[in-house]
Amino acid sequence: MARPSHPPNADSPPKRPRLADVAKMCGVSAATVSRVLNQDAKFSARPEVRQRILEAAATLGYAPDLTARNLIRGKTQIIGVFGSPEMQVGEGINNDAFAGIADAVRDHDYDVFFELTSHHATDSSLPSWRFDGAILVQAPPATLIDDLDHRRIPYVTINEPVGQPVASILTDDVGGTLLAMNHLADLGHRRIAYANAYPGYFRHYSITERHGTIVSFCQEHGLTLVPGHDADFQDGEAFLKNAVEQHHATAVICYDHRIAISVLGASYRLGIPVPGTMSLLCYNDLFPVDRVYPAITTVAVNAREMGRRAARVLIEIMDGQTQPDDVTPVRLDENLIVRDSTAPPPAN
Amino acid sequence: MARPSHPPNADSPPKRPRLADVAKMCGVSAATVSRVLNQDAKFSARPEVRQRILEAAATLGYAPDLTARNLIRGKTQIIGVFGSPEMQVGEGINNDAFAGIADAVRDHDYDVFFELTSHHATDSSLPSWRFDGAILVQAPPATLIDDLDHRRIPYVTINEPVGQPVASILTDDVGGTLLAMNHLADLGHRRIAYANAYPGYFRHYSITERHGTIVSFCQEHGLTLVPGHDADFQDGEAFLKNAVEQHHATAVICYDHRIAISVLGASYRLGIPVPGTMSLLCYNDLFPVDRVYPAITTVAVNAREMGRRAARVLIEIMDGQTQPDDVTPVRLDENLIVRDSTAPPPAN
DNA sequence: CTGTTAGCGCTTTCAT
DNA sequence: ATGAAAGCGCTAACAG
Numbered sequence: 200m201a202r203p204s205h206p207p208n209a210d211s212p213p214k215r216p217r218l219a220d221v222a223k224m225c226g227v228s229a230a231t232v233s234r235v236l237n238q239d240a241k242f243s244a245r246p247e248v249r250q251r252i253l254e255a256a257a258t259l260g261y262a263p264d265l266t267a268r269n270l271i272r273g274k275t276q277i278i279g280v281f282g283s284p285e286m287q288v289g290e291g292i293n294n295d296a297f298a299g300i301a302d303a304v305r306d307h308d309y310d311v312f313f314e315l316t317s318h319h320a321t322d323s324s325l326p327s328w329r330f331d332g333a334i335l336v337q338a339p340p341a342t343l344i345d346d347l348d349h350r351r352i353p354y355v356t357i358n359e360p361v362g363q364p365v366a367s368i369l370t371d372d373v374g375g376t377l378l379a380m381n382h383l384a385d386l387g388h389r390r391i392a393y394a395n396a397y398p399g400y401f402r403h404y405s406i407t408e409r410h411g412t413i414v415s416f417c418q419e420h421g422l423t424l425v426p427g428h429d430a431d432f433q434d435g436e437a438f439l440k441n442a443v444e445q446h447h448a449t450a451v452i453c454y455d456h457r458i459a460i461s462v463l464g465a466s467y468r469l470g471i472p473v474p475g476t477m478s479l480l481c482y483n484d485l486f487p488v489d490r491v492y493p494a495i496t497t498v499a500v501n502a503r504e505m506g507r508r509a510a511r512v513l514i515e516i517m518d519g520q521t522q523p524d525d526v527t528p529v530r531l532d533e534n535l536i537v538r539d540s541t542a543p544p545p546a547n
Numbered sequence: 548m549a550r551p552s553h554p555p556n557a558d559s560p561p562k563r564p565r566l567a568d569v570a571k572m573c574g575v576s577a578a579t580v581s582r583v584l585n586q587d588a589k590f591s592a593r594p595e596v597r598q599r600i601l602e603a604a605a606t607l608g609y610a611p612d613l614t615a616r617n618l619i620r621g622k623t624q625i626i627g628v629f630g631s632p633e634m635q636v637g638e639g640i641n642n643d644a645f646a647g648i649a650d651a652v653r654d655h656d657y658d659v660f661f662e663l664t665s666h667h668a669t670d671s672s673l674p675s676w677r678f679d680g681a682i683l684v685q686a687p688p689a690t691l692i693d694d695l696d697h698r699r700i701p702y703v704t705i706n707e708p709v710g711q712p713v714a715s716i717l718t719d720d721v722g723g724t725l726l727a728m729n730h731l732a733d734l735g736h737r738r739i740a741y742a743n744a745y746p747g748y749f750r751h752y753s754i755t756e757r758h759g760t761i762v763s764f765c766q767e768h769g770l771t772l773v774p775g776h777d778a779d780f781q782d783g784e785a786f787l788k789n790a791v792e793q794h795h796a797t798a799v800i801c802y803d804h805r806i807a808i809s810v811l812g813a814s815y816r817l818g819i820p821v822p823g824t825m826s827l828l829c830y831n832d833l834f835p836v837d838r839v840y841p842a843i844t845t846v847a848v849n850a851r852e853m854g855r856r857a858a859r860v861l862i863e864i865m866d867g868q869t870q871p872d873d874v875t876p877v878r879l880d881e882n883l884i885v886r887d888s889t890a891p892p893p894a895n
Numbered sequence: 896c897t898g899t900t901a902g903c904g905c906t907t908t909c910a911t
Numbered sequence: 912a913t914g915a916a917a918g919c920g921c922t923a924a925c926a927g
Contacts, residue, residue, distance in 0.1 A: 288661070289635075300664075310664055312661065312663065313660065315645050328660075349610050351563050460838045490805075491808065
């Protein structure tokens with residue numbers, strides 16, 4: 200049983216109505232229809248004609264072909280958002296960054312699209328699309344960057360210093376790490392462990408920045424960074440057996456919230472009280488760090504603000520309000536949010 | 548230090564090179580350039596000419612204007628993905644659904660874009676763009692659906708039965724709920740509590756389906772569903788005080804993983820052993836249900852497969868391989884994943 | 896092998 | 912107040 204509107208042997212392939220169809224139906228020219236439908240300001244049509252056009256358009260179900268409109272206008276009013284091929288939209292801070300982009304764009308006449316299919320079988324990296332601007336979230340493929348440069352499409356980068364963007368928004372991981380380390384040092388911790396990134400994580404400057412800052416802080420302040428800090432994170436229990444049981448760390452810093460949750464789960468399995476025996480702290484103030492028990496102290500990356508800033512700068516440039524003279528990389532502060540998982544080390 | 552490529556006082560606004568520019572530079576026609584650059588199969592150019600064209604294009608930094616190409620080809624090869632205005636891309640099962648869409652599209656000549664800015668200040672709901680097809684993930688605004696119908700753009704819906712899609716992919720919440728209930732009943736639970744959705748959640752058919760199925764299962768099997776099951780979820784501790792401490796439920800089902808995490812955290816604060824005193828079970832097999840302690844038993848919605856199926860069907864229809872005769876709503880099975888948070892009720 | 900020509904569907908002067 | 916006409920940049924017949 201076929202749908203009435205779509206007979207299988209359709210003599211008339213359901214073709215979308217054109218501007219000319221509406222014009223013909225009303226006995227006016229296409230130009231007039233265009234002007235009426237676009238509510239052209241400096242133009243008034245006879246009410247009777249206007250009415251006829253509106254009705255005809257509705258009857259036919261006319262909708263303009265945006266491809267044609269974009270061609271003649273020379274722009275699409277679309278901002279493309281791109282990430283690395285491995286990137287998950289819901290992963291880590293990305294979701295917040297997107298929300299920030301949406302915040303900034305809300306009152307402007309732009310649409311924002313995120314590409315879901317980063318890696319293509321096809322050769323060309325840019326999609327069959329024309330963007331007026333782009334936002335790059337975390338290391339997109341080099342070919343994409345080349346393509347953007349090539350096509351003279353302005354772009355800003357979030358959380359990744361690549362290409363020749365018109366602006367670049369980063370987060371101050373060094374500063375955030377210092378907040379965390381000072382917090383632990385102030386509490387009296389002297390033996391620290393660091394649960395580094397998962398091996399599967401794509402390389403990111405935050406990995407080296409966080410680790411490097413922790414290492415140097417410990418050196419400068421005479422703290423002990425127990426072995427294992429430079430290995431990829433594999434498993435919560437193995438990590439704690441080494442770091443806490445064997446090397447007596449009293450505080451564990453995790454590269455991100457996911458690792459922290461795994462470590463916290465492992466602490467229960469091994470019977471290590473948190474924060475009694477071991478304090479726990481991680482980067483990324485994301486679900487579910489504030490809902491687990493104990494709630495986890497975190498270094499918060501303000502990803503939403505990063506998204507906002509990025510989109511705002513890009514829009515200013517696209518609207519011609521700003522010249523992309525120099526790329527001034529913005530570094531946003533990170534915050535320390537102290538919760539229940541950090542406390543002074545055990546007395547013994 | 549200004550960028551060499553972008554002198555601040557540019558007399559020549561950096562205009563993108565056109566096909567004609569390349570043609571002129573090579574002393575050939577635009578058509579020839581087009582054919583060479585598009586690697587037209589049934590066409591061979593003199594190697595010398597081809598070489599000249601390639602070089603000229605590279606020199607000028609030529610990239611085709613996709614808007615024009617799309618106009619003449621009459622299609623964009625783009626699939627748009629839309630969600631409700633409130634929807635977060637990283638929220639719940641969305642991320643998996645997107646991954647599934649990407650899976651399916653990978654080997655096809657389509658690009659997929661997700662709209663990040665659902666609610667516009669402008670009147671028109673569809674962006675200034677032309678899609679060849681669309682995938683709707685969770686109740687998009689009615690105006691969008693009208694627009695799609697209007698523009699004769701085929702679309703499929705995921706997890707939301709709306710509009711007149713060419714296909715519709717749903718999940719079998721009734722079946723999943725029965726798996727969960729039977730599991731608890733088999734373990735010997737007789738007093739069940741249900742932590743329903745947060746008030747902020749946008750309405751979704753799963754809310755009524757899950758709740759309704761639990762209610763009727765309890766009735767039919769003589770189980771007690773303790774009070775509070777029809778109220779919005781507010782707070783883990785308040786919920787447990789009522790459900791477990793006051794009404795002696797031995798098992799708690801949560802509408803989703805987020806609520807389950809809150810309830811689990813509250814169980815620690817209130818000193819209620821899980822699963823010793825109270826079993827815990829939730830929908831959505833998402834981070835971090837398998838990493839917390841105890842790992843949570845879940846009803847898994849296969850969102851990735853939903854995304855795959857949706858995209859696959861849509862592509863088949865867009866490629867003309869399938870006629871959208873009747874919309875046969877697909878209902879995908881849910882799975883029960885038993886972990887450590889469910890056990891027989893206490894003996895007393 | 897390659898150039899010429901005719902549009903794709905719409906917007907926008909320039910006339911009337 | 913409205914129509915005619917000229918493209919936007921590219922591609923695809925159709926010639927040669």
